[in-house]
Amino acid sequence: MIETGIPKLDDYLHGGVPMGKTLVYYAYPGVEGTVFGMQNLCHALSNGMSGVYVTSSTEPHRIREQFSEFGWDAEEYGDRFTIIDVFSGLIGADSHERYVVADPEDIRGLTQCVKNAMEDLREPGVLVFESLSTVMDLCGESETLEAMEEWNQYAMLYDHAMIYNFTAWPYSDDTLLSIKEDVCDSTVSVGGIIGDVIFGQYFGVLKANWTDAVRKCILFKVLKPGGVRAYIPKILVTGPFDAGKSTFVHALSTRAISVDRLGTTIALDHGHVDHKGFAADIFGTPGQERFDPIIKLLSGEAMGVFLVLDSTRAEDFARGSQMLEITRSFGLPVVIVANKQDCYGALTSEDIRGKFNMSENVLILPAVATTGEGVFEAFETLIDMIMEVG
Ligand SMILES: Nc1nc2c(ncn2[C@@H]2O[C@H](COP(=O)(O)OP(=O)(O)O)[C@@H](O)[C@H]2O)c(=O)[nH]1
Ligand SMILES: [Mg+2]
Numbered sequence: 442m443i444e445t446g447i448p449k450l451d452d453y454l455h456g457g458v459p460m461g462k463t464l465v466y467y468a469y470p471g472v473e474g475t476v477f478g479m480q481n482l483c484h485a486l487s488n489g490m491s492g493v494y495v496t497s498s499t500e501p502h503r504i505r506e507q508f509s510e511f512g513w514d515a516e517e518y519g520d521r522f523t524i525i526d527v528f529s530g531l532i533g534a535d536s537h538e539r540y541v542v543a544d545p546e547d548i549r550g551l552t553q554c555v556k557n558a559m560e561d562l563r564e565p566g567v568l569v570f571e572s573l574s575t576v577m578d579l580c581g582e583s584e585t586l587e588a589m590e591e592w593n594q595y596a597m598l599y600d601h602a603m604i605y606n607f608t609a610w611p612y613s614d615d616t617l618l619s620i621k622e623d624v625c626d627s628t629v630s631v632g633g634i635i636g637d638v639i640f641g642q643y644f645g646v647l648k649a650n651w652t653d654a655v656r657k658c659i660l661f662k663v664l665k666p667g668g669v670r671a672y673i674p675k676i677l678v679t680g681p682f683d684a685g686k687s688t689f690v691h692a693l694s695t696r697a698i699s700v701d702r703l704g705t706t707i708a709l710d711h712g713h714v715d716h717k718g719f720a721a722d723i724f725g726t727p728g729q730e731r732f733d734p735i736i737k738l739l740s741g742e743a744m745g746v747f748l749v750l751d752s753t754r755a756e757d758f759a760r761g762s763q764m765l766e767i768t769r770s771f772g773l774p775v776v777i778v779a780n781k782q783d784c785y786g787a788l789t790s791e792d793i794r795g796k797f798n799m800s801e802n803v804l805i806l807p808a809v810a811t812t813g814e815g816v817f818e819a820f821e822t823l824i825d826m827i828m829e830v831g
Contacts, residue, residue: 443567443602446484447477448671448718449828450629453646453655458627460565462651463593463603465573467621468631470608472642473663475571476511477631478606480668482569483513486522491566493558497527497545497575501538504571512666521566525554527576548580548588555592565600568592573607573620582616589624626650641674657828662720670720673744673827677773678710679736679764680749681757682728685780686710688810689749690725693820716817719824723747726764733767740768745827747819749778749810752787758796765799774826777805778819783812 444457445464451457458464468474482492496504501524505515515522529536530545540554558568570576577585589605596603607620621628627649634641645658662672678686687710694712710725724743726736740746746768750761765775777797779790788796790805797805804822808815 443481443485443490444488445477445481447480447644447669448661449657449659450644450646453657454627454649455652455654458602458604459651460600460602461597462627463596463605463625464627464629464649465605465607465620465625466629466631466644467647468606468608469633470610471635472631472633474608474631475606476663476668477629477644478569478571478604479507479511481604482567483508483511483668485567486518487513489521491521491523491562491564492518493523493525493540493562493566493568495525495527495551495555495568495570495576497570497579498572500528500532500534501526501536510665511668513668523558523561525551525558527551527579531579546579548576548584551576551580552588552591556595559595559599559601562599562601565602567602567604568596570605570607573605574610577612577616582612586616586619586624593624621647627654644669659828664715664720667715667720670715670718671828673719673721673824675739675743676721676723676823676827677726677736677739677743677746677768678723678749679726679746679768680728680778681751681754681760681764684728684749684751684754684757684761685778685810686725686728686749689747689778689780689808689816690723692810692813692816693723714820716820721820721824728764730760733764736764736767740773743768743773745774745776745823747776747778747823749780750793751781751784752779752789752793752807753781753784755788755796758793762797762799774823774829775803776819776823776826777803778810778815779805779807780810782807782815783809 442457444451466477486492508515524538525540526536526538527542527545542550628647631644643658646654660672690710690712693714696713698711712723714721806819
């Protein structure tokens with residue numbers, strides 16, 4: 442098995458891609474599809490495996506630059522990393538790569554290189570195509586489909602995993618259908634939520650013939666450095682005044698902005714979290730009752746809620762409960778953060794549950810926002826709940 446290194450995808454495929462199997466990322470034009478295969482390759486390489494990158498639309502030295510922009514270091518992989526250069530021949534440039542396809546328009550040259558590279562790998566590894574669509578543009582649709590059958594057979598024979606990035610340009614319907622449904626053991630579609638511009642990107646498993654894959658769609662974002670992150674566009678942080686909401690947002694965030702006072706009325710927090718393959722934007726709501734309509738407004742688009750409580754102030758719990766009701770009417774996953782656990786007189790999670798009128802299945806987790814203790818545990822818990830719902 443090789444892990445893809447794409448957040449959630451390995452869970453959905455129950456571990457990754459088995460050796461000898463093939464996966465295609467079927468990306469719609471305009472979305473950031475190429476990074477998926479690249480991330481698979483770098484993940485395998487950093488796990489000590491060998492990998493081959495078939496580059497057909499970028500100069501090899503630019504490929505190494507792209508790796509480092511994402512925070513992956515090609516040098517570090519040494520000779521476990523090789524390139525099949527299908528690009529330099531196109532622009533008449535010299536190539537120093539181990540495998541070079543002299544005539545990129547002749548698919549037989551590529552097939553020979555693929556075969557050689559697979560034979561040369563001393564142990565099971567992974568081959569990744571930067572862009573199958575470019576190969577198709579150069580060599581023809583049916584020629585490429587035929588060659589794929591052959592490459593996939595070699596992969597099975599030599600026990601390598603095979604990964605293709607493919608962009609679904611307007612090829613013939615038959616070609617698109619073959620790529621999507623027939624040629625590979627598994628297909629992951631990478632798409633965009635399209636308005637006037639693409640304002641969201643998602644991926645999801647369309648098929649995997651070796652397992653009962655989870656069929657959920659994941660929103661994603663591409664970070665540099667970092668690569669593909671599962672993305673949660675909005676998490677709300679609510680709670681009574683002074684409970685520690687702003688401190689909590691800052692403790693979680695790689696970047697955070699607090700507007701402590703806008704005029705004399707309102708306090709807003711906004712932060713970006715980047716943690717264990719997940720990226721999220723979090724928004725603190727004001728605590729005062731007169732802003733409840735704003736909480737209502739923000740809740741409509743939120744995917745989850747933290748209710749932050751000052752564990753020493755039982756007199757504020759009723760207000761907390763009231764704030765929760767506002768968001769709960771939207772059916773959102775909730776985690777209650779029992780904050781200020783370092784303070785004298787702080788109630789434990791269980792004490793708080795006793796004073797709070799709520800069902801057993803609402804989680805209450807201890808935290809100290811000022812030191813960051815417990816904040817990422819709370820984050821991971823809420824993320825799990827959000828992913829369950831999605
Ligand atoms: N001792 C302690 N103080 C905290 C903790 N979290 C927040 N505070 C403090 O509580 C006060 C209110 O925090 P703030 O984040 O502004 O609360 P907000 O009104 O909910 O945004 C600040 O002085 C924080 O430094 C904590 O876990 N322990
Ligand atoms: Mg605040």
